[in-house]
Amino acid sequence: MKIERPRGTRDFLPDEMERRRAIEAVMRRIAESYGYREIATPTFEHLELFTIKSGEGIIEEMYAFKDKGGRDLALRPELTAPVVRLFVNECSVMPKPLRFYYFANCFRYERPQKGRYREFWQFGVELIGSSSYLADAEVITLAYRIMEELKLDFELHIGHVGLLRHLLRDVEEEKAAIVMRLIDKKDVEGLIKHLEEIKAPQDLSEAILSLIELSGGRDVLKDASELTGFDIGHMEKLCDVLDSMGVEYTIDLGIARGLDYYTGVVFEAYAEGLGAQNQICGGGSYRLAHLFGGEDVPSTGFALGFDRIVEICKLTPEEKTVVVVANVGLENEAFKLADLLRRHGICAITDVMERSLKRQLSFANDVNARFAVIIGKKEIESGRYTVKDMASGESLQLEFDSLLEYLSSNIKYKKS
RNA sequence: GCCCGGAUGGGGUAGAGGUUAUCCUCUGGGACUGUGGAUCCCAGGAGCCGGGUUCGAAUCCCGGUCCGGGCCCCA
Structure with missing residues (x-):
């Protein structure tokens, strides 16, 4: 009997590998031109690393197993947590900021479909040590330049979860997390229902619902500020830099991100031609290090969905002679x-x-x-x-x- | 986990309850031991897996696996 590939995995033939390597080379080249250096972490980690703060959705979708010593392990479902663990374990006294990039396979136990596999690759960067708007500006520009260089047809959306978290400051953490999750899903009906269930004050519910509708040019920031009383100076300065760099974006305060660890600026990029899986980039600023036993260090990063980008990127490598x-x-x-x-x-x-x-x-x-x-x-x-x-x-x-x-x-x- | 549609040589396909499963491509060799792309010849290679119905199943039914699309979820 023939042995087939496990579900959701792929074989890559030479033609495709050449394309993949050419695209990867562009990502590496640009990241390195910003002074980012490559790191690698283990393919599997202690299960706990991913369950601490990644959100509950992640647990059911992991390849988790016990090794022969009875340890609970998991194939990495993403790389931000491993990179932060690496930082806490090995690099916490290195001069800041640290600029790391990675290109590695990740694993998720999900139903495969277009642009979604059980083994997939992510290219990402983490800028560790700064909470300045300049860190957000650098990382967003870097992601933008890569997608631009690859001639992708994409749309960049930038938001700030601080506004939502500010509004939700008096709501219990668990309940607030569900609110964030519903916003991330763009499930407005579910959100309204949930807000009723947790007996959120009328003005709070109204503010949340209005805020997540705010989307457009940077002028919506003023509305957001009035709505929430949140200081949007950080966002204003970020927009100044991005504008001067020629980075095009849409402000979208409805971005909540699926991971629970984001704290500040968040951004996502979407592309056409991928069916339901149109997100090719996701990132933002977060604080994770203290959860893994380190100091509370602010970081910013993003991950590119490599396989999705390969699917839509028209770049063809030069043929080898x-x-x-x-x-x-x-x-x-x-x-x-x-x-x-x-x-x-x-x-x-x-x-x-x-x-x-x-x-x-x-x-x-x-x-x-x-x-x-x-x-x-x-x-x-x-x-x-x-x-x-x-x-x-x-x-x-x-x-x-x-x-x-x-x-x-x-x-x-x-x-x- | 759920819904819909698929699965025939390495790739693309035809057929359809009944002898040896169609064609193209491909692979190896030869015609042709110092010059490729053409042609011809020979050879190789297949009905996803398991069960059921039947005298007989690649074909019909059920379950599974995998693929495509969608839901859920999305780090």
């Missing part, structure tokens, strides 16, 4: 020549099927080789290799140095 070294009864010589070419940065393929020259050239054609170098008795005797341009069909006789120069000048090097 391949040279086939074909031989006529001189396999050994072909191996040696190919080896030399490779040392000079050329991708060279030799026959390993013991095929005829004809078949070797046919294979060169199949793999889209740009050139075929032929090596046989004649070439060894004359000291000149035959090079065939597979597109034109023409061939030349060249000594090794000129061959190298000829190939190099016609080959597009793959940027990495």
Whole structure:
């Protein structure tokens, strides 16, 4: 019986991997240009890391298990909590701010559908140590530049959960969390019902319902301020920076985020063409470190839904140039020549099927080789290799140095 | 966890309760041991799994698995 892939997982063939790597390279390049450096955390962690403050929704959707020592573990469902744990464990005395980025697979036990898999990849950054509007500005700009560079058709929404939390300051934490959850779901009916159930004062309910409707240009901030009495200076300054950087956005005070740990500015980006799963980026500022035994350090970050972005990104990687070294009864010589070419940065393929020259050239054609170098008795005797341009069909006789120069000048090097 | 629709060689498909399951593509070899893309020949390879109905099931029924879409949820 054939063994199938587990549900919600995927295999990636070379063409797709090249696309994925090209997109990943753009993300890395831009993050690194902002001074962010890569980190990695374990694929599994103690279950507790994710249950402390990630919200109740997360628990049912995790790949959780007991190891042979009876420990409760879970495959990471996201990376913010692991990164903060790493920070608390290893980096709490490093000079702040810290700029980290990651690219890693995550796991969630959910019903797969378009743009949603049980194993998926996230690219994200965390800027640890600052609560300034400048931290929000940097992180949002970084996310924006990546999506822009990838030529995505997206819409960026920015909000601030501080306003909602301010309104809900006298409501019990558990009840407030449910309110936030309903707002995140955009379930207004459910929200009204819940507000009635918890006997929220009339003016509070009205303020919440009006606030989450506020969406548009930055002028809605003033309305929000009047509505909540919350100081929106942070948001105003953030908008000033973003405007000056040419970052386009919509202020949306109905963003609540599914995770319970966000405390300040929050943002999301949506794209077309993904069906129900249209969110490609989510982030904001949060305070998590104190929950994992560290100091109370403010942080800001975001995660990009890598697989969703791959699905809609039209970027195509440059094709790698391949040279086939074909031989006529001189396999050994072909191996040696190919080896030399490779040392000079050329991708060279030799026959390993013991095929005829004809078949070797046919294979060169199949793999889209740009050139075929032929090596046989004649070439060894004359000291000149035959090079065939597979597109034109023409061939030349060249000594090794000129061959190298000829190939190099016609080959597009793959940027990495 | 729920709802809808699917599943036939590696990929794309045809058929439909009854001999050896159709075609295209593909893969390996050959015609053709110093020159690829064309053509021809040979070979290879399939009805998701399990149960039921039936003399007989790839086909009908049930359950499961996986895929696509949606709900829920979304970190």
